Amino acid sequence: MFLGITNTPRDYAWGSVSAIPELLGRTVTGVPQAELWLGAHAGSPSVVVNPAMVGGADTVLDWITAEPETALGTDRSGLPFLLKVLAAAAPLSLQAHPTPEQAREGFDREEAAGVPLDDPARNYKDPFPKPELVVALSERFEALSGFRPVADALAEVEVLDAGSGRLGPLVVHLQHGLEDTVRWLEETDDSARAVIGAVGHLATEAVAAAGADGRVTPNTATAADLARAYPEDPGVVVSLLMHRVTLARGEAMYLPAGNIHAYLDGLGIELMAPSDNVLRGGPDAEARRRAGAPARARLHPTPGTAPRAGAPRARGGPVRAGGRRLRTGARDERRATGRCRWHRAPGRAVDRDLHRGGS
Numbered sequence: 001m002f003l004g005i006t007n008t009p010r011d012y013a014w015g016s017v018s019a020i021p022e023l024l025g026r027t028v029t030g031v032p033q034a035e036l037w038l039g040a041h042a043g044s045p046s047v048v049v050n051p052a053m054v055g056g057a058d059t060v061l062d063w064i065t066a067e068p069e070t071a072l073g074t075d076r077s078g079l080p081f082l083l084k085v086l087a088a089a090a091p092l093s094l095q096a097h098p099t100p101e102q103a104r105e106g107f108d109r110e111e112a113a114g115v116p117l118d119d120p121a122r123n124y125k126d127p128f129p130k131p132e133l134v135v136a137l138s139e140r141f142e143a144l145s146g147f148r149p150v151a152d153a154l155a156e157v158e159v160l161d162a163g164s165g166r167l168g169p170l171v172v173h174l175q176h177g178l179e180d181t182v183r184w185l186e187e188t189d190d191s192a193r194a195v196i197g198a199v200g201h202l203a204t205e206a207v208a209a210a211g212a213d214g215r216v217t218p219n220t221a222t223a224a225d226l227a228r229a230y231p232e233d234p235g236v237v238v239s240l241l242m243h244r245v246t247l248a249r250g251e252a253m254y255l256p257a258g259n260i261h262a263y264l265d266g267l268g269i270e271l272m273a274p275s276d277n278v279l280r281g282g283p284d285a286e287a288r289r290r291a292g293a294p295a296r297a298r299l300h301p302t303p304g305t306a307p308r309a310g311a312p313r314a315r316g317g318p319v320r321a322g323g324r325r326l327r328t329g330a331r332d333e334r335r336a337t338g339r340c341r342w343h344r345a346p347g348r349a350v351d352r353d354l355h356r357g358g359s
Contacts, residue, residue: 003049037082040059040079
């Protein structure tokens with residue numbers, strides 16, 4: 001049996017006004033449509049197009065609750081995944097997803113404290129982890145994912161500084177490591193605020209000087225974009241420390257628990273565990289309120305290229321998901337052979353306080 005389902009897109013401020021309506025053949029209303037959830041998560045369960053097919057159930061969640069064995073088969077108590085259509089027209093906040101143990105502990109803690117599920121300060125909406133992957137539907141899908149080797153970040157910062165000395169404190173902190181640097185940026189003392197402003201100014205100048213030639217690194221261009229939208233946000237500087245990813249249509253990126261990332265622009269399909277647990281660090285309008293709950297974010301460099309895989313072969317070639325790394329320059333080879341290589345961000349997890357936000 002094929003069951004028709006639909007849903008109402010979520011109108012987060014960062015959403016595109018046209019990408020999801022055009023994908024679905026609907027009228028563009030001018031209202032942002034950021035995410036379309038397709039699944040049984042209680043936060044936005046899919047609506048059944050013809051309830052008569054499933055005993056009158058209005059949503060997929062209602063049907064599963066009423067007839068779990070008919071809906072899912074034996075040995076399942078819930079739909080094991082959530083699929084979203086995501087359409088970003090502005091940067092989402094930096095974010096990480098909890099591990100299974102952290103999700104259960106955080107959910108139980110907030111339940112015991114009586115924090116309502118719809119409270120904006122609530123971090124854990126359910127007791128589940130949220131590993132995910134995203135597949136690009138648009139020609140380009142732009143993102144940040146994982147930290148670069150410190151040496152690469154330092155080299156870019158020194159070029160951007162151009163001998164001005166304005167980024168000197170950032171250089172010193174990077175020499176002490178990523179954890180020291182991120183903690184300093186999050187505490188946002190006077191020196192950090194000065195560096196955030198300086199990075200925005202210098203990156204904007206670099207982009208302007210590059211002109212039509214576009215001779216500026218993707219990270220510097222991203223820092224300039226973020227500075228225009230969020231001029232005082234530490235994420236402006238953090239973007240220089242991360243891998244800048246551009247997915248072509250059909251390419252995918254896998255995001256394990258604890259991996260810092262942010263989607264910047266594009267239309268894609270997200271496939272994830274059935275969870276809405278997201279702990280954020282800005283930038284976006286929904287991430288301005290601090291929640292005061294620890295997330296486990298990987299503050300360890302991810303060597304080589306950023307996590308990405310090409311589209312599988314038309315004849316059903318296997319997708320390799322065993323944590324293999326994409327080699328630098330592998331993109332052309334991948335397109336020639338059709339093979340998919342996955343890159344899983346390594347590194348130890350450390351407790352971090354992150355901003356809270358939607359999506």
